[in-house]
Amino acid sequence: MALKLVQRLSVVGQLGVHRGVCSTRLLSTISVGQPLCAGCLSTSAGCCIRRQGCRTLQQDSGRRSLTTITRELYFLGSSSGGLHRDSGLGFRITQLHGPTAAEEQEFKQRLDSCSSSRQVFTLLRSLGIMSDTMAAAALHRVADLEQVGNSLKDLKVLEKDTIRSLCYQLEQDSRRLTDGGLVSVLLACTRLFLDPWSVLMVRLVSESQERLDRGQMTVGQLCTLGQAMLAMEGPGCVMLKQVMEQIQKQEPSQWSLEDLIAVYRLLQGGVVQDGKYWDLLNAMHTHAVTVTSRMNPAAVSGLLGALVVLNQTQVMPLVINLCKQAVRHVPHFTDEELTVVLGGLMHFGHSDHYFVEAMERYVPTMTFTSHPETVTKVMQFFSRRNILSPTVFDAVAESFVYRADDYSTSQVTRQIMALGKLGYLPPNAGELFRKVESILRSRFSHFQPRTVLNLLHSCTLVERFPVNFVSKVFSSFFLQQLQDQGTGIDRIVLAQLTQLYMTLKLECPFYEGPKLLRKYRVQSFLMSGRSLETPVDAHLYNSVKTGLVHLLGSRSYFGSKVLTPYCYTLDVEIKLDEGGYVLPASQNDEVYKRIALCIDGHQRFTTNKRQLLGKEAIKQRHLRLLGYEVVQIPFDEFENLKSKTSVVEYLHQKIFPHTFRLSW
Numbered sequence: 001m002a003l004k005l006v007q008r009l010s011v012v013g014q015l016g017v018h019r020g021v022c023s024t025r026l027l028s029t030i031s032v033g034q035p036l037c038a039g040c041l042s043t044s045a046g047c048c049i050r051r052q053g054c055r056t057l058q059q060d061s062g063r064r065s066l067t068t069i070t071r072e073l074y075f076l077g078s079s080s081g082g083l084h085r086d087s088g089l090g091f092r093i094t095q096l097h098g099p100t101a102a103e104e105q106e107f108k109q110r111l112d113s114c115s116s117s118r119q120v121f122t123l124l125r126s127l128g129i130m131s132d133t134m135a136a137a138a139l140h141r142v143a144d145l146e147q148v149g150n151s152l153k154d155l156k157v158l159e160k161d162t163i164r165s166l167c168y169q170l171e172q173d174s175r176r177l178t179d180g181g182l183v184s185v186l187l188a189c190t191r192l193f194l195d196p197w198s199v200l201m202v203r204l205v206s207e208s209q210e211r212l213d214r215g216q217m218t219v220g221q222l223c224t225l226g227q228a229m230l231a232m233e234g235p236g237c238v239m240l241k242q243v244m245e246q247i248q249k250q251e252p253s254q255w256s257l258e259d260l261i262a263v264y265r266l267l268q269g270g271v272v273q274d275g276k277y278w279d280l281l282n283a284m285h286t287h288a289v290t291v292t293s294r295m296n297p298a299a300v301s302g303l304l305g306a307l308v309v310l311n312q313t314q315v316m317p318l319v320i321n322l323c324k325q326a327v328r329h330v331p332h333f334t335d336e337e338l339t340v341v342l343g344g345l346m347h348f349g350h351s352d353h354y355f356v357e358a359m360e361r362y363v364p365t366m367t368f369t370s371h372p373e374t375v376t377k378v379m380q381f382f383s384r385r386n387i388l389s390p391t392v393f394d395a396v397a398e399s400f401v402y403r404a405d406d407y408s409t410s411q412v413t414r415q416i417m418a419l420g421k422l423g424y425l426p427p428n429a430g431e432l433f434r435k436v437e438s439i440l441r442s443r444f445s446h447f448q449p450r451t452v453l454n455l456l457h458s459c460t461l462v463e464r465f466p467v468n469f470v471s472k473v474f475s476s477f478f479l480q481q482l483q484d485q486g487t488g489i490d491r492i493v494l495a496q497l498t499q500l501y502m503t504l505k506l507e508c509p510f511y512e513g514p515k516l517l518r519k520y521r522v523q524s525f526l527m528s529g530r531s532l533e534t535p536v537d538a539h540l541y542n543s544v545k546t547g548l549v550h551l552l553g554s555r556s557y558f559g560s561k562v563l564t565p566y567c568y569t570l571d572v573e574i575k576l577d578e579g580g581y582v583l584p585a586s587q588n589d590e591v592y593k594r595i596a597l598c599i600d601g602h603q604r605f606t607t608n609k610r611q612l613l614g615k616e617a618i619k620q621r622h623l624r625l626l627g628y629e630v631v632q633i634p635f636d637e638f639e640n641l642k643s644k645t646s647v648v649e650y651l652h653q654k655i656f657p658h659t660f661r662l663s664w
Helices: 002-014 023-030 101-112 117-125 132-146 155-159 161-172 179-191 199-214 219-233 238-248 257-271 278-294 297-309 316-332 335-348 353-366 372-384 390-406 409-422 429-446 449-461 467-473 476-484 491-507 538-552 614-625 644-655
Strands: 559-563 569-576 593-600 629-634
Touching: 101 117, 101 132, 117 132, 117 161, 132 161, 132 179, 155 161, 161 199, 179 199, 179 219, 199 219, 199 238, 219 238, 219 257, 238 257, 257 278, 257 297, 278 316, 297 316, 297 335, 316 335, 316 353, 335 372, 353 372, 353 390, 372 390, 372 409, 390 409, 390 429, 409 429, 409 449, 409 614, 429 449, 429 467, 449 467, 449 476, 449 491, 449 614, 467 491, 491 614, 538 569, 538 593, 538 644, 593 614, 614 629, 629 644
Parallel strands: 593 629
Antiparallel strands: 559 569, 569 593
């Protein structure tokens, strides 16, 4: 689009029309001798907003519609039509004898304190003069306050006299704007979804192209221009490619920290495709490692977020440095920044105990005031990293009781899933789960099918049984909804349904509701990828197996990785007859007692405490209810055994604590 605009402007110039007029509209009217549309000669929202278009041109449907936009975002024309320098609004943009640096700083502070567009306009009207960077900052602040997704909360905000006057001055003075002010104004206009064919946007893009051709823009200015063109035309924009060519000519090691972060943000916007700019990225990573100690909270968050979007899995040294720097900033992150940091650390699978300690100090102070998504992300982080922190979980659980009505169904579910995964019940568990039940009762229809299944299944992991809602889950209507969602019912969903049903049969014998049809049940909870069981640690298993052979006298006296009729897989099974003698693993007659050895490696426990994960705790609980004698062999006890004799004695005491061992 940028190239087309420049080409059209040259045509307009040949016709003797003032440079910068909305060329396509003007040419359409000139060609048929019709009077000019006044709205097309200015940035008039009243005449040329996308929803209505130019009334003059609408009469001729055979000509190109100026409201056709190549992207889905909703653009509005800026509203300066009919306003002139004597419009009565007192402020004006000037570069001669402009505001001092102190005055600009004071303006930015006052601007940041504005909580509505009306306050921004009041601030502007109180000024006599302003610089172009102040004007750009004002437009950005309006965008911050009004932008919601791909539109504005209040479309009429662009029809206010103040912003119309501001846009008119920027339109008329586009050639006199500084490079920084020019590109910042252009980016602000894209954030306000101004019509790209309006005079203001045409002039800003044309002027930006001329400045770009001179090759004198700084890295930061190039990034701002790139962001604007990315918003207008996407990654295929010719002007954007020219921006990237100029950025590539510079050495990242010479960039300031602000320039480095700006380039990362530009690249994460979608510029990097099909391996493009990998050499540039690698050079940036190398430089970034050396400057992380100087990064502020916004820089740490911005860089981690960019690395996630760019999926730079090879940059763990940089991620580790960013995590170390994040420790210093934990109390100073905004909610949005902390959410991004936690998401980045989860994505790269990294954390350290200093960061965890900093979070444990900070979380109790923010659970009642921070954004619900930030609180939820905290729980997800500790859950994903298998870190059991009673300090954090208790604080979040306490706030949950008071704030849950304001949480989305997804946020409610993800917080309870964290408790379920780590198998932790906070001190206020009674109040907490009564609140969960209340939410389910009042908002059940608001939950997505898989979300409600995850919530109910997580409750069972910590021995909270959602009997009142299971009948809805096992109904044919709900199961059909599960099938219609996404790609159908996958194995993990079937496994959750099966375990939920088994939990009710074993732990809620009074349940008399609908049964889960056999076609929705799995044969094994152990599966590749995400699973309801953790596979046995191979090294630990081999060590235990060797000790069992010496204890029992033969490998034939115990079974390994035995799939039970109840979907669980036993690491080791030992069968005894009525007299207490060990039977061969292959024998199924005269079996009086079955011993299930749970060889629990590191992955079955939380990382910082020796507490079984929720899915391992429910497995051992169910095996006991099914009649197995469960013997737990935890890694930390077994790894302390240094000799074959000590291993055999340990296993004997664990498996046969009340019998004397014969010397065989």
